[in-house]
Amino acid sequence: MNERDRRVWTVAELAAQIKGQLEKSFAEVLVRGEVSALAQPASGHLYFTLKDDRAAIRCVLYRQISRFLRVLPEEKKEFLVRGKVSAYGPRSEYQIVVDFLEPIGLGALYAAYLALQQKLAARGYFAQERKRPLPKLPRTIGIVTSLSGAALHDMLRILLARRPGQHVVVAPTLVQGDKAPAAIARALRLLTDRAAPDLVIVGRGGGSPEDLWCWNEEEVVRAVVECPVPVISGVGHETDVSLCDLAADARAATPTHAAEMAVPDIAELLVKVGLQRRRLTRTLANRLESLDRRLEHLRHRLRQEAAPTAPAGRRLDELHEKLVNELHFLVTRRRHQLEMLNQRLQAQSPAARLAQRRQRLESLHFRLRGALARQLDKQENRRAILHGRLENVSPLAVLERGYAIVTDAQRRAVRHAGQTQPGDPLHVRLHRGKLSAVVTAVDPGE
Numbered sequence: 001m002n003e004r005d006r007r008v009w010t011v012a013e014l015a016a017q018i019k020g021q022l023e024k025s026f027a028e029v030l031v032r033g034e035v036s037a038l039a040q041p042a043s044g045h046l047y048f049t050l051k052d053d054r055a056a057i058r059c060v061l062y063r064q065i066s067r068f069l070r071v072l073p074e075e076k077k078e079f080l081v082r083g084k085v086s087a088y089g090p091r092s093e094y095q096i097v098v099d100f101l102e103p104i105g106l107g108a109l110y111a112a113y114l115a116l117q118q119k120l121a122a123r124g125y126f127a128q129e130r131k132r133p134l135p136k137l138p139r140t141i142g143i144v145t146s147l148s149g150a151a152l153h154d155m156l157r158i159l160l161a162r163r164p165g166q167h168v169v170v171a172p173t174l175v176q177g178d179k180a181p182a183a184i185a186r187a188l189r190l191l192t193d194r195a196a197p198d199l200v201i202v203g204r205g206g207g208s209p210e211d212l213w214c215w216n217e218e219e220v221v222r223a224v225v226e227c228p229v230p231v232i233s234g235v236g237h238e239t240d241v242s243l244c245d246l247a248a249d250a251r252a253a254t255p256t257h258a259a260e261m262a263v264p265d266i267a268e269l270l271v272k273v274g275l276q277r278r279r280l281t282r283t284l285a286n287r288l289e290s291l292d293r294r295l296e297h298l299r300h301r302l303r304q305e306a307a308p309t310a311p312a313g314r315r316l317d318e319l320h321e322k323l324v325n326e327l328h329f330l331v332t333r334r335r336h337q338l339e340m341l342n343q344r345l346q347a348q349s350p351a352a353r354l355a356q357r358r359q360r361l362e363s364l365h366f367r368l369r370g371a372l373a374r375q376l377d378k379q380e381n382r383r384a385i386l387h388g389r390l391e392n393v394s395p396l397a398v399l400e401r402g403y404a405i406v407t408d409a410q411r412r413a414v415r416h417a418g419q420t421q422p423g424d425p426l427h428v429r430l431h432r433g434k435l436s437a438v439v440t441a442v443d444p445g446e
Contacts, residue, residue, distance in 0.1 A: 011092075019087035022094055026085035031057065031096060032104065033081070035073045048073050050081055050096065058095040059083070065099055070239075078104040113216055117243060120218065125225050126246045132230045134250055134261065135198045137348070140167045141262055142197035144187045147172045151205040151234075151255035158259035163266050165353030169195040175204040180214035185223035192228055199262055200227060202244065203234035203255045215242035224248055234258030270345055277338050284331050291327065295320045399431040418444045 009017075033050035040046050044063035049056050059081060066072060073079055083098040117126075124130065141159065145152050152170065159166050173187035174180040184202070191200065202224065204212075214220065215235045224231050224247045233248035234255040245251040252258035299316055346352060391397055395405065406414040407427045414420060420439045428435035 015087065015092040018092065018094075022085045022087055028082065028084060029096070031081045031083075032078070033057070034078050035075060038073055038075045046073060050079070058093060059098050060095055061098040061101070069100065071102060073101060074103075080104055113243070116216065116218060117246070120221055120243065120247070125221055130225075132249045134230050134232070136264065138198035138262065140169060140195060140197040140199075142169050142171060142191040142195055142200040144171045144173055144184060144191060144200065144202040145204055145255070146175045149175065149205055151203060154256045155201065155259040158256055159263055162260070163263045163348075164350035165357065166263060169197060171195075174214075176207065176211045176214055178214075181217035181219045184214065185219050188223045188227060197229060199230055199232070201232045201234060201252075201255070201258045201262060202248070203232075203252070203258055204236070205255060206237040206240065212236050212240055212242060215244040217243075220244050221247045232258045232261055266345075266348060266350065273341060273345055277342070280334065280338070284334065288327055288331070291323065295323070396431070399429070402431075405429040416444070417442050 031050060033052050033056075036049045036051055036056075038046070038048040044066075046061040046063075046066055048059050048061075050059050051057070061069075061073065079101045080103075081096060081098050082100040083096045085094060086097050087094045120126065143152065143155060145155075147170070156168065159168060169191065171187040171191040174183040188200065188202065191197065204215075206212075212235060215233075221243050224233065224244055230249040232250045232252055233242070233245045234252035234257060235242045235244055236254075238253035241251075250261060252261055295316075299320065302316055399405065405428070407429070408414055408420065409425050409427075411427070414426065420426070420442055422439050422441060424439045426437045426439060428437055
């Protein structure tokens with residue numbers, strides 16, 4: 001073939017041919033590598049490089065695909081990428097157009113999750129018939145979570161807002177890591193043994209699948225199943241479903257939702273009771289009015305009958321009176337029951353609980369002030385005794401009785417005359433003031 005018969009390609013034609021061949025030959029590939037050079041411009045598309053120790057390939061994840069993926073690429077982490085090999089026209093650079101990816105190891109975790117789920121389901125851990133109903137008004141609620149997480153703050157805020165004065169006991173624990181399963185199970189058992197709660201909430205805020213994996217461990221699931229009181233599980237977000245969630249008596253989408261499930265809103269309860277009370281009163285009143293009209297109609301008909309029916313009319317009047325008395329008794333009893341229920345609800349109201357806590361606080365404050373006063377008096381008496389003892393042994397007290405302290409030129413105490421010679425200077429300390437003296441004669445004495 002001579003040069004005149006050869007086909008001459010344009011750059012664009014050759015680039016298009018190469019692109020077509022790539023996409024045909026590599027329509028779907030799975031590639032494993034480490035993510036690097038991750039970038040997201042204003043378009044919202046993700047661009048990154050997938051590399052290993054010998055080569056690197058450019059990748060693109062378009063915005064319309066990424067929003068449907070559960071995980072997105074992260075710098076310096078290893079991923080399994082699926083997509084097609086194509087070429088970017090303007091520069092003729094080949095790249096992988098990604099349509100799915102997952103972190104390396106996540107597939108193994110999911111397989112372990114399914115295997116353990118099947119194993120524990122065979123033991124009946126997730127059976128609906130073993131689920132217990134949650135108490136309507138729990139006296140004590142236990143929480144098993146981390147002290148440092150935001151989940152605890154959110155749960156306490158919701159519990160105390162919906163039911164002020166609610167008694168809550170927190171059992172702190174690790175919520176992620178290798179040591180977390182044993183810590184969670186131990187905290188749950190200690191909580192139920194020592195605090196005797198009516199209901200327990202277990203959980204934590206959201207995180208990666210690896211962070212939440214401890215809530216899938218058999219040790220945690222068994223502790224939830226063996227818990228003597230109902231358990232609400234609120235682990236992660238709504239899309240995170242752990243084996244702990246499946247084993248619990250109730251599953252909450254989030255820790256905040258778990259707190260809302262644990263206690264009713266007292267204000268809403270009071271409104272419902274008021275509506276039921278008015279409805280019952282109205283129903284009884286309508287029933288009595290209907291019976292009164294019915295009896296009045298029968299009595300009127302009987303009075304129109306002949307004289308022989310007069311005893312029946314009197315009998316009807318007696319029955320009417322008896323029925324009215326019984327109905328009044330029934331209404332009185334129902335009203336008494338409603339008042340008792342209302343008193344019980346009022347006792348649970350925020351104002352009543354706050355008044356009890358305020359009275360308790362005032363009592364403790366009074367006792368504390370008394371204890372402090374007694375302690376101060378005791379310390380003052382002790383100080384006075386010690387001061388008296390110190391005064392008795394003080395050198396100044398001896399000087400006050402007319403004695404003096406004599407020292408030589410080197411400020412050494414002179415205890416006998418033999419320590420001095422005529423002409424030596426002396427210093428004399430009196431009770432008030434000092435003297436300077438000179439030895440004129442020495443009498444050593446005996």
